[in-house]
Amino acid sequence: MDVTPHAVVRVSCGRSRREGLATAGLTTTGLLAVVVTLAIIALFIEGSVPFFREVQLGDFVEGTRWAPLHEPASYGILPLVGATVVTTGIALAVAMPLGLLSAVFLSTYAPSSVRRILKPALELLAGVPTVVYGFFALRFVTPLLQGFIPALGFWNGLSAGLVMGVMIVPYVASLSEDVLYAVPRSLWEGSYALGATRFETVVRVVVPAALSGLGAAFILAMTRAVGETMIVALAAGRTPTWPPDPTQPLLTLTTAIVNIATGDHEATAFIWSAVFAIGLLLFLTTLVLNTVSYLVIRRFRERYA
Amino acid sequence: MSDPGAPPILSTRAFSLWYGSHQALFQVTLDIAARQVTAIIGPSGCGKSTLIRAFNRLNDLIPGVRTSGEVLFRGEEIYGRGVDPVDVRRHIGMVFQKPNPFPKSVFENVAFGLRINGFRGNLAERVERALQQAALWDEVKDDLHRKTGYDLSGGQQQRLCIARALAVAPEVLLMDEPCSALDPIASAKIEDLIRELARSVTVVIVTHNMQQAARVSNWTAFMLLGELVEFGPTREVFTRPTDGRTEAYITGRFG
Numbered sequence: 101m102d103v104t105p106h107a108v109v110r111v112s113c114g115r116s117r118r119e120g121l122a123t124a125g126l127t128t129t130g131l132l133a134v135v136v137t138l139a140i141i142a143l144f145i146e147g148s149v150p151f152f153r154e155v156q157l158g159d160f161v162e163g164t165r166w167a168p169l170h171e172p173a174s175y176g177i178l179p180l181v182g183a184t185v186v187t188t189g190i191a192l193a194v195a196m197p198l199g200l201l202s203a204v205f206l207s208t209y210a211p212s213s214v215r216r217i218l219k220p221a222l223e224l225l226a227g228v229p230t231v232v233y234g235f236f237a238l239r240f241v242t243p244l245l246q247g248f249i250p251a252l253g254f255w256n257g258l259s260a261g262l263v264m265g266v267m268i269v270p271y272v273a274s275l276s277e278d279v280l281y282a283v284p285r286s287l288w289e290g291s292y293a294l295g296a297t298r299f300e301t302v303v304r305v306v307v308p309a310a311l312s313g314l315g316a317a318f319i320l321a322m323t324r325a326v327g328e329t330m331i332v333a334l335a336a337g338r339t340p341t342w343p344p345d346p347t348q349p350l351l352t353l354t355t356a357i358v359n360i361a362t363g364d365h366e367a368t369a370f371i372w373s374a375v376f377a378i379g380l381l382l383f384l385t386t387l388v389l390n391t392v393s394y395l396v397i398r399r400f401r402e403r404y405a
Numbered sequence: 406m407s408d409p410g411a412p413p414i415l416s417t418r419a420f421s422l423w424y425g426s427h428q429a430l431f432q433v434t435l436d437i438a439a440r441q442v443t444a445i446i447g448p449s450g451c452g453k454s455t456l457i458r459a460f461n462r463l464n465d466l467i468p469g470v471r472t473s474g475e476v477l478f479r480g481e482e483i484y485g486r487g488v489d490p491v492d493v494r495r496h497i498g499m500v501f502q503k504p505n506p507f508p509k510s511v512f513e514n515v516a517f518g519l520r521i522n523g524f525r526g527n528l529a530e531r532v533e534r535a536l537q538q539a540a541l542w543d544e545v546k547d548d549l550h551r552k553t554g555y556d557l558s559g560g561q562q563q564r565l566c567i568a569r570a571l572a573v574a575p576e577v578l579l580m581d582e583p584c585s586a587l588d589p590i591a592s593a594k595i596e597d598l599i600r601e602l603a604r605s606v607t608v609v610i611v612t613h614n615m616q617q618a619a620r621v622s623n624w625t626a627f628m629l630l631g632e633l634v635e636f637g638p639t640r641e642v643f644t645r646p647t648d649g650r651t652e653a654y655i656t657g658r659f660g
Contacts, residue, residue, distance in 0.1 A: 212468065286505035290566070293461060294518040294573065295495030304521065309508045 147376030166340035179340035183350035194265025199272025226270035234334030237263035255337025279313030319393035420474035444622035462490035498570030504562035506554025539568035560591025
């Protein structure tokens, strides 16, 4: 072995150049997500400028009539927001309890044999294409519900919301399970050691300890429901109504975009700028919800670090 | 100190325990005297924590645990058919290595065991008494509802956990290395407390600190590789050990 100092230096030069290239390459990839996000925000802001030049912000935010193609046109967003709130609310009312309970069941009660079957099955639910869910809501859930609610419309927010809830269950279950799992083993044991049953331990110690994390799961579920498009487009209808009635057709924010984008409009038509305005609103809503849930989760992690 | 006439409150009879295919305890037989302090010492991995967790069936929570032999609490086999571990744990309290207060107020931490046991009576009085027994009352009495367990220092947290265990008036208090996460001053307080508690409660303490065992306990069990090597009055185990391995351990030749 006669490695001269010179040779050693040369070898490390080549390696450090490769290391430098790898660093640059990976940094670029990492930044790509940020760049794309910023580009989307910029695009939506730019695209909605013509809209807000024409339409008063007050008329947009507080208006209760959405009729962009009528004369005179009206761009009140409230019917859309109301429809989204209704379908999201119904979805969360289904997804939160079901998701949390299945997380508790999977993490605490299920024997490993049951868990091995149930967990993949639950994840499969998350893999079902949303168009299938939408069709399921339209052709199965709605007729079923019409047996109980005769006045239920062919399109309605109720069955769209219910099916959307089922779609979100796996997300809530998976997030909640992680959160429950993150509650230190020592808290479970402390409770058991005082003679608490499994149920008492989960309800009185683990869930309260995991509350902020579960709150984050709730917010993320809300983001999914707010942004969900296919199910509401197929099953909730396209009628902007105010006040929103879950048993009747509704037009959610996402469906309104679909409506305009699939309609027969000239590329330069003013109505396209309305898409950007709605898109911006949706984007900001999910951004805020995601940020809040991120902050909540971080606080939860810090607590048990 | 010892009272050979009194029946033991806890005993094991040829007790063995497996985690899956790994055997952690081998035919352990010992008697724990009521209202005395029994220390279990031994190097890491010798099975002392496993043994103490066998007394309140906390090992049951780990999948794949099997046992053979008996653990008797007041003569009753706690691994017997039809015995619910939840009932066992209501009589045998436990304090853990790392303080594990619940994310609740000081008051609710102590009241927890009473509440789940459906205690009907003066909750505040019982909480106060438990906190006094754990020598924590004076430090927390003004913030019972305002402070949570996490707002306390490490030593206070551990005394809170002791108060929480004492609130349900257990007959036995198991302590699994209760001072290992504490500084010397906080440890000394816990040790004083243990001696004080032994007037009314049976204490079983696992410790890897031999001085601590010598200071607080009446009886000492020395374990090695899952076997009970030696068991006797603390003074004798430390001054005249009968087994060469015990002597080697307490004189610091391994561990």
